[in-house]
Amino acid sequence: MHREKILVADSSEVSRKKVCDMLNRQGYWTFQATDGAHTLRVARKLKPDLVIIDAGIWGMSAAELGRIIETDNLSTVLYLASQVTPEFLDMIQKRHVYAYLTKPLQSRQMGQILDFAMVNARKIASLTDKVTRLERSLEGRKTVDRAKGLLMDQKQLTEQEAYAYLRRKAMDNGITLEQAAEAIMQQLQPSGNSA
């Protein structure tokens, strides 16, 4: 069975060990980092399922650390805070999952929040993936349409003939329809005007 990997980033050794103990007892596989830069090094190597960041971590602002981890798709971030201020809540709004842990930690609360965070993180990751694929496909379609338009104008073809031309070019060169469209556009419109 797959054990989830959690990276605990806390500059206080006492607090870090306590959190890891609780997580270990709940069946998670834990790793530790002592400061901001260390957290980034471990996260990049490990790609953990979750990174718990203490809001007072040394070496880097906890906000910046969380931002880098999520922007570069290293993991999902959950903050551990002793004080919850409006600025703190504002900051976590920008993260994947709007949830946090408070000190002192309680086992049950922690377990529920972790489950919530990881399940939702996975959902968001899959949705983000789908959106990226859709965006790419849409861009591709736009390129194909633009190439068809150029072919119809410059070679006096009908829409079907233009499409057939593109498809033949793609097949002959072993490339995708979108790539053929890009190439045609470069050829017919050498000013390099695409979006």
Place this chain on the structure above:
Amino acid sequence: MSQKEALLKKVKELEVGFIHLQFTDIMGVMKNVSILTDQLDKALDNEMMFDGSSIDGFVRIEESDMYLWPDLDTFTVFPWTSQPKEARIICDVYKPDGTPFVGCPRNALKSVLKEAEEMGYTMNVGPECEFFLFNTDEQGNPTLDTHDNAGYFDLAPIDLGGSARLDMVNVLTEMGFEIEASHHEVAPGQHEIDFKYADALTTADNIMTFKMAVRIVAQRHGLHATFMPKPRFGINGSGMHINLSLATLEGKNAFYDEVDPMQLSATTYAFLAGVIKNARGFAAVTNPTVNSYKRLVPGYEAPVMIAWSASNRSPLIRIPAKRGNSTRIELRNPDPSANPYLALAAILRAGLDGIKNKLTPPDPVVTNLYEMNDEERSLNCIDCLPGSLFEAVQELAKNDVIKGALGPHITEKFMDAALYEWKKYSAYVSQWELDRYLRKF
């Protein structure tokens, strides 16, 4: 639509929130005046003021109002930023009366470029920049130790460095760089990234941008990037080889001549002679730190002797094999701690000195320089680069060509700063001295 209007439109479309107005101080450190997008209009009208006396080496308090004049061609978005996006524009520093400030290194380079243009030349430069990536300890201090703290697995910089370097190449490409090569260098944790040549001013801008991007990406990988010339005795140091050529105003390579036995033009030989004659004079500018001279020692592929060669890899100037439009010389002593604007200004003026005075270079060297003894070296008229920053500054003080490249203001501030460094360094009692003398005497 004017260039200003086009830029304002672009900034709005891209939803940029902050603009960093960048300039470089005399020591080669990048400075920023950061503004919100709504102040950009004012900035583009050259109305952004800052206090020059807050920048080391710039001015005294009495003359402190300085203005930033943005170079719109340098507008670049930082790819690692989002919500909001941030961008930068490189600026020249001007006085309130609208004249260029003589203490601005970018202006100094522009002056020498103008001199070259009046002689019918532009200069193209392609740099090869080396750097180290180190881990940091729990306090965030860079450590030369390759083992990570509390390591489960060895997160040596070697392992993480490769993926960081890949990220650097991607980021630089997004910022408009054409990366020519990127690889691991000789020493552990050492890397090199080469980007395509461009005119001297653009390249100097690119070098500053490169160093900034490398540092930031390294940070995002939990590593510390350093351009320090010699971080550790016994392993290779980091150099910044400068590939350069002159072009005519029509854009033709002025170094190539197919008739010559080495296929180099008379201009090349004269330029070479100028660089060789003035090398001891510009060393303080191309190698501006105490540590720079720890790199310029035999045995680690860094040059020591002032000579040139087409075959030898060890001299100060190497002539790479390519000809035609790619004909160029490679100056191997500069290191990445140098201020790129001042370094290129000094090197160019040295070369122009050779052309103006129709100088002839010594014969190229074919034997291995490090194996020559003093007699052979004097027969070949081979001199050495300065052995220390102090020596280099003394040579600079004697050299009017290089002092002319920097201008009197920068020369004075630069030399003051260098001598201050030297004094501090000389007064310091190092671990080496303690290890060697404490027990012995």
